[in-house]
Each structure stands twice: as structure tokens, then as C-alpha cells.
Amino acid sequence: MSDAARRDSMQQTVRETRELAAAAGRDDLAAHLDATGRRLSDPDVRVLVVGEFKQGKSKLINALVNAPVCPVDDDVATSVSTAVGYAPEASASVLIRPDDPAGTAQRQPIALEAIADFVSENGNPGNARRIVEAEVLLPREILKGGLRLVDSPGVGGLESFHALETLSALSTAHAVLLVSDASQEYTEPEVQLLRHALRMSPNVAAVLAKTDLYPTWREIEAIDRSHLGDVGPVPIFSVSSDLRLLAAELRDARLNDESGFPALVAHLRRDVLGRAEFIHERAAAHDLASVIDQLRMTLSTELNGILHPEDTPRMVAQLEAAKERAEEFRSRSARWQITLSDGITDLIADMEHDLRDRLRAVQREAEAAIEEGDPGPIWEQFTEWLEQRTVAVISETFVWTEERSRWLAEEVSELFTKDGTRVPTIEVGDIRGVLDPVSAPPGIESGQMGAGEKIYIGVRGSYGGVLMVGLATGLIGLALINPLSLLAGVLVGRRAYREDMSSRLSRRRFEAKNQVRRYIDDVTFQVGKQLKDRLRLVQRTARDHFGALADELHQSVTQALNAARDSATVYTASRDERIAALRAQLDRLDGLSAELPAAPEPTAAVAARSPGDVP
Numbered sequence: 001m002s003d004a005a006r007r008d009s010m011q012q013t014v015r016e017t018r019e020l021a022a023a024a025g026r027d028d029l030a031a032h033l034d035a036t037g038r039r040l041s042d043p044d045v046r047v048l049v050v051g052e053f054k055q056g057k058s059k060l061i062n063a064l065v066n067a068p069v070c071p072v073d074d075d076v077a078t079s080v081s082t083a084v085g086y087a088p089e090a091s092a093s094v095l096i097r098p099d100d101p102a103g104t105a106q107r108q109p110i111a112l113e114a115i116a117d118f119v120s121e122n123g124n125p126g127n128a129r130r131i132v133e134a135e136v137l138l139p140r141e142i143l144k145g146g147l148r149l150v151d152s153p154g155v156g157g158l159e160s161f162h163a164l165e166t167l168s169a170l171s172t173a174h175a176v177l178l179v180s181d182a183s184q185e186y187t188e189p190e191v192q193l194l195r196h197a198l199r200m201s202p203n204v205a206a207v208l209a210k211t212d213l214y215p216t217w218r219e220i221e222a223i224d225r226s227h228l229g230d231v232g233p234v235p236i237f238s239v240s241s242d243l244r245l246l247a248a249e250l251r252d253a254r255l256n257d258e259s260g261f262p263a264l265v266a267h268l269r270r271d272v273l274g275r276a277e278f279i280h281e282r283a284a285a286h287d288l289a290s291v292i293d294q295l296r297m298t299l300s301t302e303l304n305g306i307l308h309p310e311d312t313p314r315m316v317a318q319l320e321a322a323k324e325r326a327e328e329f330r331s332r333s334a335r336w337q338i339t340l341s342d343g344i345t346d347l348i349a350d351m352e353h354d355l356r357d358r359l360r361a362v363q364r365e366a367e368a369a370i371e372e373g374d375p376g377p378i379w380e381q382f383t384e385w386l387e388q389r390t391v392a393v394i395s396e397t398f399v400w401t402e403e404r405s406r407w408l409a410e411e412v413s414e415l416f417t418k419d420g421t422r423v424p425t426i427e428v429g430d431i432r433g434v435l436d437p438v439s440a441p442p443g444i445e446s447g448q449m450g451a452g453e454k455i456y457i458g459v460r461g462s463y464g465g466v467l468m469v470g471l472a473t474g475l476i477g478l479a480l481i482n483p484l485s486l487l488a489g490v491l492v493g494r495r496a497y498r499e500d501m502s503s504r505l506s507r508r509r510f511e512a513k514n515q516v517r518r519y520i521d522d523v524t525f526q527v528g529k530q531l532k533d534r535l536r537l538v539q540r541t542a543r544d545h546f547g548a549l550a551d552e553l554h555q556s557v558t559q560a561l562n563a564a565r566d567s568a569t570v571y572t573a574s575r576d577e578r579i580a581a582l583r584a585q586l587d588r589l590d591g592l593s594a595e596l597p598a599a600p601e602p603t604a605a606v607a608a609r610s611p612g613d614v615p
Contacts (some may be wrong), residue, residue: 060241080383
């Protein structure tokens with residue numbers, strides 16, 4: 001069976017099972033299957049294209065979809081993310097952040113030709129238009145199946161503020177493409193970004209771009225492969241976007257093969273879309289099996305009670321015990337509830353310790369740098385370095401917290417049911433806006449003095465020397481101002497100048513250290529609060545998700561118990577009719593269960609990564 005036929009078959013099974021659930025009065029199960037159907041019909045597989053500035057990210061997306069959707073020029077830099085997805089007709093829109101922080105972002109349609117005015121640094125410097133994200137929809141075959149290519153701003157190094165935006169998006173991406181041109185081997189920030197991506201995204205690949213411009217690209221590719229061997233299992237694709245676009249224009253298959261894009265497209269279809277479809281279909285099959293089993297339990301209990309009334313007391317006793325277990329499962333004393341609560345408490349404590357430890361290391365490093373020189377003349381560069389180091393350690397803390405929160409959700413899922421259940425989507429790594437309330441360290445005295453101020457300090461210090469020596473030499477008949485008193489004034493004035501400069505330097509160092517401490521305190525307070533809030537959100541999301549499943553199970557057992565009790569009151573006249581109706585419904589459920597399409601065999605990449613995604 002083809003992939004499309006398998007998806008259609010599962011969608012039809014979802015619809016039919018939903019009809020049975022609604023007919024049985026189980027609106028909760030029907031709503032559950034509505035969500036399953038939405039996930040199947042719109043998988044929304046996000047592929048995040050990342051890299052440093054001017055590496056060819058935007059042109060890579062243009063070449064993949066064969067359309068100039070992302071602005072490209074030597075003097076154009078992307079400042080806002082652009083998502084490119086599928087639609088029968090081409091369109092574009094932007095999501096605008098409201099002035100009120102509590103407000104809702106508004107989507108505004110725009111012309112395709114005007115996209116550069118909203119997403120580029122030239123048209124939208126510093127994101128003055130408050131654009132959250134731009135979206136372009138195109139009728140392209142490669143985008144069918146839910147593939148969405150996201151062009152992200154250049155990170156400019158892992159410690160830049162743009163890197164925060166990129167790391168934020170990593171936690172929501174199904175796959176990541178790191179783009180680097182063939183002019184040089186991977187830089188240290190690129191290797192660090194790859195390491196972060198492997199920890200936060202299930203599917204990471206590297207793209208070596210602009211191979212047509214650099215004859216030595218094969219040597220660079222070999223060096224990059226050695227770097228990737230130290231990072232992890234990351235495939236690399238060497239491509240030329242210009243050759244791809246030219247091949248599309250000329251309809252030249254040989255030129256297209258030479259561009260290197262067929263291998264990249266195959267990776268996106270097989271390892272990215274194929275893996276996402278595998279996970280979505282496996283989750284859908286689990287949801288369907290769970291709903292069918294719950295519906296079957298009620299129907300089979302009622303049928304058995306009608307056919308074998310002598311077994312009704314035993315069935316009622318068993319269902320009463322099952323109901324008590326289900327009620328206990330819903331209570332706050334349930335093991336999964338305790339594990340979730342204790343896990344969040346421990347995670348908050350560990351997160352606070354990790355954040356404080358990392359920021360204290362930054363503070364010690366900053367204070368040591370201040371002691372080694374004069375912070376005044378280089379304060380602007382120093383504060384930039386301090387902000388970059390702070391961003392780097394915060395990013396590491398958020399990545400670590402994201403990993404721990406996912407692990408906790410999976411542990412709770414394993415406790416919830418031996419068969420496993422779908423883990424809710426929980427995002428902690430989104431760090432956009434975390435440092436917005438934190439002000440940069442204010443300026444300090446530069447330590448630079450004009451010639452007049454230097455003369456004034458020297459004269460003020462030399463006055464005592466001139467007076468003291470002049471009075472002493474006056475005893476031997478010399479004037480107050482004489483060569484000896486002037487020499488003493490110069491010596492004393494020089495010493496006073498040095499002491500004044502040393503005192504000013506000490507004050508600047510003291511002030512700089514205080515500014516660093518206040519900045520680190522502000523960052524600790526703000527980031528700690530953000531992380532606590534998000535971990536509490538993890539707790540509420542997991543509690544609501546698994547609590548809803550527990551409620552479904554409790555309602556199913558209760559309904560089965562009521563059916564067993566009511567079966568004894570079925571009149572003889574309607575007994576045969578009810579038996580036929582119950583058997584027909586059970587046969588239909590058995591048919592739906594048998595029609596559940598077998599999950600596709602995962603590729604090597606899927607098999608290597610998928611077990612931890614959905615237990």
C-alpha cells in the first residue's frame with residue numbers, strides 16, 4: 001500500500017471510529033479522535049534552516065522550491081524567520097506582535113513581492129515592524145505532506161542574540177539543516193550549534209553550500225566530515241543553489257544532478273517527512289486502538305451480561321474493582337501524579353543551581369578581566385562580551401532543562417500505562433524575550449582626561465612640594481621659588497598624579513565590578529523566573545494530558561459497569577434485538593481494529609531515533 005493510500009485509510013478509520021464514539025455518547029473519545037485526525041491531515045513538519053550570516057540559507061530554500069520567496073542579495077541579511085509551506089495558491093502573510101504584551105499577535109496578508117520589506121534587515125532594520133514570523137505558501141510538490149522550510153536569521157556565532165532566536169526554534173523543529181558555505185571549514189560556533197541541535201532536534205543534517213564558487217570544496221567537505229565525526233551522526237550534503245536554479249530554468253536533469261540537490265531532496269522526503277509520518281501514524285494507531293478497546297469493553301460487558309446473566313455478579317465485582325483503581329489513578333496520590341510533582345520540584349532546584357553556577361562563573365571571569373586592566377576605555381566592548389557570555393550560558397541552561405523536562409514527561413508516560421501513551425508536546429527551550437526586561441550594564445567613567453585636567457592635578461600636587469622646600473631653603477637666604485623648590489614640586493606633583501590615577505583606576509574597577517554583579521543578579525532573577533514558569537507549565541500540561549486520559553478510562557469503566565447492571569433489566573421481547581445490535585457494533589469495531597494499517601517500516605535514521613519520541 002502506498003503512503004497516500006495508507007494515510008487515507010487511517011483517516012477513514014478515524015472518522016468511522018469517531019462516529020461510533022459519538023453514537024455511544026462518548027464525546028470525550030470523539031474529541032480525542034478529532035485531535036488525532038487533525039494531526040494526520042496537517043502534520044506540519046518544520047525544517048529549520050540555520051547558519052551564520054551570508055552562508056546561503058535563503059538561496060537554498062529558493063532553490064528547493066524553485067521560487068524567489070526569500071530575499072537574496074549581497075547587502076541583504078535576513079532579520080525575521082520566514083516559513084515556506086504548501087497551499088494550492090501562492091500567498092504571503094506576516095504575524096505582527098501587538099504593542100500590548102498581553103495581546104494576541106495578528107496575521108496580516110502581504111504581497112509576495114513585498115516580502116523583503118518585512119523580513120530583511122534593509123526593509124525592516126532591527127525588526128522595527130515587530131514581525132514575529134513571515135509565512136509564504138506555494139503550490140510545490142516538495143512541500144506536500146506538511147513540509148515547512150523555515151529560513152532563520154543568521155546567528156552570527158552561538159553567543160549572539162540571534163542565536164537565542166535560533167535555539168528557541170530548535171525545540172519546535174522536526175529537523176534542522178545547518179548551512180555553511182565551502183569557503184572554509186566549520187567554525188567553533190558552528191560546531192557548538194550542531195551540538196545544541198543534536199540535543200534538541202531529532203533530525204539534523206549539514207549542507208555545504210556554494211560549491212560552484214569554490215573549486216576546493218571537496219577538501220572542505222572532507223574536513224567538515226571529520227568535524228561531524230566528533231559531533232555525532234550528521235549527514236552532509238554538498239550543493240550549489242545557483243546550479244539548481246539554472247537547471248530548473250533550463251529543465252536540465254544532468255545539471256540538476258550536478259547541483260547535489262537530488263540527495264538533499266531525498267533526505268527531506270525519506271528521513272524527515274518519512275520519519276514524521278511514521279511517528280504521526282504510530283501515534284494515531286495507538287489512539288485508535290485505545291478508543292476501540294474502551295468502546296469494546298462497554299459493548300462486550302453488556303452483551304455478556306445479557307447472554308450469561310449468571311455471570312453478572314462476578315462481572316460487576318470485577319468492574320467495581322476496576323473503577324476503584326481508575327478513581328485512584330485520577331487522584332493526586334496516584335504514582336504518576338507523585339512522580340510528576342516530585343520531578344518538577346527536583347528539576348526546579350537543579351535548574352536554579354545550574355543557572356546560578358554558570359552565571360557565577362561568568363561573574364568571576366568578568367571580575368578577573370576587570371582586574372587585569374582598565375575597564376574604562378573598553379567598557380563598551382566589555383559589556384558586549386559580557387552579554388554574549390551570558391547568552392551562551394543561558395542557552396546551555398535552557399537546552400539542559402528542555403532535555404530534563406522531556407525525560408520527565410516520558411517517565412510519567414511509562415508509569416501511566418505499561419503499553420505507553422503519546423507524550424504531550426512540551427517546549428521549554430523557547431528563550432525568545434527572556435532577557436528583554438534586563439537592561440545592559442550602564443556606562444562607567446572612561447578614565448580619559450584632557451591636558452588641562454592633567455596639568456591641574458600635577459599643579460595641585462606640586463604646590464605642597466614647592467612650598468615645603470621653598471620655606472626650608474628660605475632659611476639659607478633663597479627665595480620661595482627657586483630651582484630646588486621647583487624640582488621638589490615636579491617630583492611631588494608626579495607622585496600625586498600617579499596616586500590620583502591609581503585611585504581613579506581603583507574606583508573604575510570597583511564600579512565596573514558592581515555593575516557586573518547587578519547585571520548578573522538581574523539576569524538570574526529574570527531567567528530564573530522564566531524557567532520556573534515554564535517548568536510549571538510543563539507540570540500543568542503533563543497533568544492535564546494524562547489526567548484527561550485517566551478520565552477517559554474512568555468513564556469507560558463506569559459505562560461498562562452501568563451496562564452490566566442494566567443488562568439484567570433487559571426485557572425478553574427486546575433481548576434478541578439488543579443482542580443483534582451489540583454484536584453488530586462489536587463486529588464493526590473488530591473490523592476497524594483489523595483495518596488499522598500497519599505502521600511503515602522505519603528507515604535507519606528513524607529506527608535509530610524514534611523509540612524515545614513516542615513511548
